[in-house]
Amino acid sequence: MATNYETHEFDVLVIGAGGAGLRAAIEASAAGVKVGLICKSLLGKAHTVMAEGGMAAAMGNVDDRDNWKVHFADTMRGGQYVNNWRMAELHAKEAPQRVHELEAWGAVFDRTKEGKISQRNFGGHRYPRLAHVGDRTGLELIRTLQDHGIHQGITVFMEYTIVSLLKDGDRVVGAFGYDRERGRFRIFKAKAVVVCTGGLGRAYRVTSNSWEGTGDGVSLAYHAGAELLDMEFIQFHPTGMIWPPSVMGILVTESVRGEGGVLRNKDGKRFMYDDIPENYKSQTSMDPEEGWRYTQNDKNAKRPPELLTRDHVARCINREVKAGRGSPHGGVFLDISWIKEKIPNSAEHIKRKLPSMYHQFMQLANLDITKEPMEIGPTTHYAMGGIRVNGDTQATNVPGLFAAGECAAGLHGANRLGGNSLSDLIVFGKRAGEFAAKYAKDNPAGTINDAQVEAAYKEAVEPFEHPAGSGSEGPYHVQADLQNMMQANVGIVRLQNEMEFALDGIQKLKARAAKVAVQGHLEYNPGWHTSIDLKHLLTVSEAITISALDRKESRGGHFREDFPDKDPEAQKYNSVIAKAADGSMKLRREPIPAIRDDLKQVIEEMKN
Amino acid sequence: MNKQVTFKIWRTDENGGGKFVDYTTEITEGLVVLDVVHKIQKEQANDLAVRWNCKAGKCGSCSAEVNGMPKLMCMTRMDTLDITKPITIEPMRAFPSIRDLATDVSWNFRVKTKIKKFNPRPPDAADGTWRMMQEDVDRVQEFRKCIECFLCQDVCHVLRDHHKHEEFIGPRFLVYTAALEMHPLDTEDRLPELKQAQGIGFCNITKCCTKVCPEHITITDNAIIPLKERVVDEFYDPFGWLWKKIRPKG
Numbered sequence: 001m002a003t004n005y006e007t008h009e010f011d012v013l014v015i016g017a018g019g020a021g022l023r024a025a026i027e028a029s030a031a032g033v034k035v036g037l038i039c040k041s042l043l044g045k046a047h048t049v050m051a052e053g054g055m056a057a058a059m060g061n062v063d064d065r066d067n068w069k070v071h072f073a074d075t076m077r078g079g080q081y082v083n084n085w086r087m088a089e090l091h092a093k094e095a096p097q098r099v100h101e102l103e104a105w106g107a108v109f110d111r112t113k114e115g116k117i118s119q120r121n122f123g124g125h126r127y128p129r130l131a132h133v134g135d136r137t138g139l140e141l142i143r144t145l146q147d148h149g150i151h152q153g154i155t156v157f158m159e160y161t162i163v164s165l166l167k168d169g170d171r172v173v174g175a176f177g178y179d180r181e182r183g184r185f186r187i188f189k190a191k192a193v194v195v196c197t198g199g200l201g202r203a204y205r206v207t208s209n210s211w212e213g214t215g216d217g218v219s220l221a222y223h224a225g226a227e228l229l230d231m232e233f234i235q236f237h238p239t240g241m242i243w244p245p246s247v248m249g250i251l252v253t254e255s256v257r258g259e260g261g262v263l264r265n266k267d268g269k270r271f272m273y274d275d276i277p278e279n280y281k282s283q284t285s286m287d288p289e290e291g292w293r294y295t296q297n298d299k300n301a302k303r304p305p306e307l308l309t310r311d312h313v314a315r316c317i318n319r320e321v322k323a324g325r326g327s328p329h330g331g332v333f334l335d336i337s338w339i340k341e342k343i344p345n346s347a348e349h350i351k352r353k354l355p356s357m358y359h360q361f362m363q364l365a366n367l368d369i370t371k372e373p374m375e376i377g378p379t380t381h382y383a384m385g386g387i388r389v390n391g392d393t394q395a396t397n398v399p400g401l402f403a404a405g406e407c408a409a410g411l412h413g414a415n416r417l418g419g420n421s422l423s424d425l426i427v428f429g430k431r432a433g434e435f436a437a438k439y440a441k442d443n444p445a446g447t448i449n450d451a452q453v454e455a456a457y458k459e460a461v462e463p464f465e466h467p468a469g470s471g472s473e474g475p476y477h478v479q480a481d482l483q484n485m486m487q488a489n490v491g492i493v494r495l496q497n498e499m500e501f502a503l504d505g506i507q508k509l510k511a512r513a514a515k516v517a518v519q520g521h522l523e524y525n526p527g528w529h530t531s532i533d534l535k536h537l538l539t540v541s542e543a544i545t546i547s548a549l550d551r552k553e554s555r556g557g558h559f560r561e562d563f564p565d566k567d568p569e570a571q572k573y574n575s576v577i578a579k580a581a582d583g584s585m586k587l588r589r590e591p592i593p594a595i596r597d598d599l600k601q602v603i604e605e606m607k608n
Numbered sequence: 609m610n611k612q613v614t615f616k617i618w619r620t621d622e623n624g625g626g627k628f629v630d631y632t633t634e635i636t637e638g639l640v641v642l643d644v645v646h647k648i649q650k651e652q653a654n655d656l657a658v659r660w661n662c663k664a665g666k667c668g669s670c671s672a673e674v675n676g677m678p679k680l681m682c683m684t685r686m687d688t689l690d691i692t693k694p695i696t697i698e699p700m701r702a703f704p705s706i707r708d709l710a711t712d713v714s715w716n717f718r719v720k721t722k723i724k725k726f727n728p729r730p731p732d733a734a735d736g737t738w739r740m741m742q743e744d745v746d747r748v749q750e751f752r753k754c755i756e757c758f759l760c761q762d763v764c765h766v767l768r769d770h771h772k773h774e775e776f777i778g779p780r781f782l783v784y785t786a787a788l789e790m791h792p793l794d795t796e797d798r799l800p801e802l803k804q805a806q807g808i809g810f811c812n813i814t815k816c817c818t819k820v821c822p823e824h825i826t827i828t829d830n831a832i833i834p835l836k837e838r839v840v841d842e843f844y845d846p847f848g849w850l851w852k853k854i855r856p857k858g
Contacts, residue, residue, distance in 0.1 A: 038751050043717060044756055045667040100737050106726035106791065115739030133749065139666065140752060150717075151725045158714070181706050210661040239686055244638020250664045360664060363683050364640065405717075476650045519656035524707040527654030 001435075005176075005187050005453065010036040010155070011440035012433070013175060013190035016217060018424030019048030019138070020405025020432070021196030022145035027433025028194075029152045034293060035153045040197075040212050043158055044146045047210050048425065049328055051138025052253035052356060053122055055422035056399040057095035061116040063299055064242040066127040068092040072599070073606030075420060077279065078124045079384070079413020080556045085595045086391035087411040091420070091427050098426040099131050100534050107144040109133055121258045121295060123307040124417040126283065126606075128297060129185030135253050135356045141422055147559065162216070163532060165193060165224040165401070166448055171252060172224055172400040173446030176456045180529065183522020185457055189448055191440035194394075194402040194432045195221055195387065200540045202533070204380035205480075206350050208240055208251040208603045214533040215540035217407040221387045222539060226396040229409035231540070232547035233384035233557040236492045238313035240379025241555065243329040247364045249379040252334060252357060256374075257306040259353050260295040261336040262288075263317070264373070265325040271332075272305035273406050275316055280308055286369025292342065309316050311415045314378040318492055321377065325382035333379030337370055348371065378492055382421065383540075383545065384412040384557055388576060394432035399441060400446070404432035443518050463518035463531040471519035475531040482509050491544050505548045505586045510538050532592055546587050548573040609825050610634050613691045616655060617656065618698040620707050624742035625717045629698065635686055643668050645697065645709070657708035668757030672709050673698045678759040678820045700762040713758055719777050724801070725786055728793040751787035751831055753823045756780065760817035760827060766810045773798060776807035779817035782830070786831035799842045808839055809831070 011033035014025045021037065029035040031303040039046070058071040060194050071092035076083055086243070099117065103109065106418040119128040128135050133140040150156075162177035166187070174189040197217025201209025222228055252487045257263075265271050276284050285291045291304025306313065317332050327333055336354070340346040349368035351358045361367045361374060387396055387410035394402045405425050412420060489502035514536060518528045553567035554560050573589040582584040594601075613635050620626040632646045642660055649656040658672040663682045670681040675689065675696055689695055703711040712752045731737055735856055760779035766772045777785075785802060790792055815828045823832070 040711065041661055041669065043669075045661050045669050047662070049667045049755070050662050104728060104731075104739065106728075106741075106788070107793075108748050108791065110741040110749075111740055115741050116737070133752070136753065140756065147720070147725065150721050156717075158717070179711075181710075200632045210663065210667070212661060245636065245645040246639045247664070356666070363665065364685070365638075366685070366687075465855070473652075474654050476654070518654065524657040524710050526649060526657060561618065582711065594745060 003345055007187040008155070009445070010034050010188065010190045012036075012079070012192045012194065014038065014196060014433070015158070015173060015175060016040070016046070016193045016405070016407070017043055017197035017406065018048040018198050018200060019145060019422060020429035021046075021120070021194070021392060022142065023426050023429030024151050024194045024404055024433035024436065025147065025154045025429045026149050026152055028437040029154050031434065031437035033437045036157065037175060038096055038160045038162060038175075038192065039156065039158045040161055040216070041159060043156055046142060047213060048142040049139045050208065051141070051250065051422050052135040052209070052251065053255045053258070054120055054132030054137045054419050055426070056125060056129045056140065056417065056419035057131055057423055058092060058129055059096045059099065059100045059117065059119065061132070061264065061304060062119040062128040062205045062297065063486070064069070065383070069602045069608060070126050071095070073603050074125050075411070075417060076413070076603055078415050078417040080566070081413065082555065082592060083392050083413030084410030085411070085599055087428070090391065091411055091423060091597060092598055093283050094427045095350055095423040096395060098430065101152055102141065102144050102426070105144050105148040107140050109140070110226070115363060117356040120255065121297070121303070121307065122418045122487060123254055123313070124309045126417065135255050135354050137422060156465060160176060161529065161532065162220060163460045164452070165220050167224060168446035168449065168451055170444055172398055174448055178460070178522070181523055183525070187448060187453060189445065191443050191445055192400050192402060192436040194404065194436045195407055196403070196429065197407045200383050201380045201407045202592065203483065203489065203537050203541045204545065205483040206240065207380040207441070207560060208237060208249055208408050209380070210274050212538050216533070217384050217403065218543070219536035219539040221398070221401060221403060222397060222543070222550055222577070222579060223507055224401065225398045226401060227388040228285050228543050229385055229388035230414070230547065230574050231385035231543040231577060232551050232575060233414045234544065235310055235382040235384060235557045236314045236378040237309055237381035238317055238335055239376040241365065241374070242331040242377040243607050244374050246574045247437045250364070251379065251381065255355070255522065256336050256354060256357060258295060259336065260292055260339045260342070261306065261334055262304070262338065263306050264333045264335060265320045265575050266327055267325060268329065271320050271325070272313065272316055274307065276305055277312060280557070286310065297478060305317070307487060309415055310408040310418065311559070314492060314558060327375045329375050331375045333373040334376045335373035337372060352436070377441055377446055380408065382416055384414065384416055385409045387542075392431070393435035394428055395435060395439070401445070402432045402436045402579070404428040410529070411542065414558060460532060461522070463516050463528060466515060466517035472515055473512065473516065475513070475516045475527060475534050478509055478512050478516055482506070482534070485509070486541055486544070489539070490548055492559065494558070495562050496549065499545055499549045503549065506538060506542050506545065513538055543577050544586055546585055550575055550587050550589070610636055611691060613686070614694040615648060616694045616696045617645070617648070618708060619656070620705055622789045624705070625797055626705065630694065635691070639686045640682055641674055641679070641686065641695075641697065641858050642686040644683060644686065657706065657710045659710045666755060668755035671700055671757045671759050671762065673700060673762075678748045678762045680757055681761070683822055700758065701770040702762040702764070704759075713788070715773055716756070716758055716761060716780065719781050720784065722779060722805075723788070724789055724796045724798050726791065726794055727796040729795050738793055740792050747830060748787050748791050748827055753825055754780065754783055755823060757822060759820045759822065763816045763820045765814065765816070772807065772810055778812040779807070779811070779832065782808065782811070782835060783825060786835050789835065796824065799839055802835060803839045803843055808836055811836070
């Protein structure tokens, strides 16, 4: 019975302690409510630390032509107009305040000559816009929020995993989970729950995501009745490490290209000049010399084609490799060392601008990026899709349930611009915290249903009851098979029959996942944890595949070889997934609400 | 190319004790220690406890002692180790064990909450923000590279051998304090605590922390020694003391 479990009571429970979760927890506690914060790992280790390039905010410190309207238009263009335009508006307007707030909490950004926060160029952003700290901006963000947050009276639960959200009627009233250290189950009772669990890249074999990116929050919310939005849009970052094999997928920041790095095929050709999309032609330079000047902050220069949006660059790389013009290990070359032709002491310059990248290649690949080109290829990086939320409040369709950050959807549309993720976390993390606190103040505590708790417990520990040996297998094998299948069939280039094969495969993997056996006991048992993550991965993989099958066009992160063009009709809807009464996953196309006239005008003005 | 390698991995038992268990496996080119631990976990010991996240040296989770040296497992390439002999992998020994390679590092998180938080001066620019020059933030940025892997805490003899966890905050939190004290905007005074409760005097500058730092922060020279000097100036300099008594306030 539920009374067997220790119960913690909060006004607001935040699940996930990356940038969005920490920011939500800080905001809620500042509103005067009692806040609990669940971290799957230790505090400050979340995947936010991996963000390198910066956070986009139209402060205009480097180029005073920048303002929220340009940022808004850039975000909509990048997202190919299926974004939640209200979120794109709020994001562009509020990001500068959120960045300044981080400075007030101790963040130390790189500076301009005038002593302001410096801003760098990034793909898809018209002006230098990314506040940054070398190439470790995510670490600065999470550490600043962590160091501020620990003095806010938030109760932090480190190394806890939530296995189920708890409901009272239609409303979410808490969560049920366990601590990894001892495997003790706990009930977290809360008037409002904010899900900030980040990404789902672990559904793929090659990914920049850490082990935590298993789509937990998306899956938890879905099973609690929340709708999912635009799950087909997955961002494959063009530059992941591909050699040696152990580092496959680890990100090589876009800043390498922002600082002048160029992409070449095995023949030494800068192949990005071969294919520049129509809607970016006016902003892109055909002259390598001008492109170089752009990276050195020449306001009158246009950007080099290496800084086109990520989906496009990733597909161009894919094309080169498929055409047999790739590098020895199946990627292409990314070269920053060539800038020695342009600036004296280039080695020192590169090390100062890209310290983590220098470090990463030196230590993991034994390669000096100041002297040699890197071998890179696309890696699963980011989910644009996720939990459907209200743009203003981050509330889901389930009362009491909120979501923010990567696990929520809408801001980025079909494709996210680099740098818009960190700003997303702080803008919408804050809003989620604010409105969750308000909800908690306006509503009484709900009632925890013992039967729900017992059912969740039974499901979580079931793998221990499966006899090892005959007929059963460990969770790692099922997970690996799923990752390989998604990689091969629902990846960067998609086809109807391959995705149908994957959808069928997911059902078979679900059956295998239900039977996995785990050895040992509940205490810090990674095999067991993987068996739980696996169910989330299967849920999100199914949602991705169903959505990708339905969208019969190519847009942003969703590219179909059988429908390679954009369909203007498909720009009018979002894909919404919900659990049907019979427990099956159902998709519907939901018309995108008409954009406000003033915002429409902004987009038109910025098209020139 | 493929070679056999034997790992001796520390496995705890139900009674809080533990022993090294041998695992032999085949390795390919380009692996790091964490890859091999994961391979063993996948193939031979599903329940082998190991903490990790990013696998790129950025989160500081996979700290352990590899052949007795405090290291991030994800950043230790196999080709830097002599694989003709068994390789030992054990947890950080300065912290209590949880299970296998996972240690209880919660003490570090408690220590941090006791250090006075960042307290900036009021904004000085007309737009409500601050101006800071790059030269003025360079040294603080060095300290802020810290990924909180706690390898410096693990190797510090004051903690590891003398167990002064109640009297000394360790290199990590001296770096953290230095980042706050040297922040151009900060107005707080943390020197009295550094001298008393946080025990900066226990550090006798053996520089082991600097040596193991995976972020190459010059912990001792750039953070601890300047803090020691500030403490000395504040509390042990008779002329300074006199000057503070008689100087005009303002």
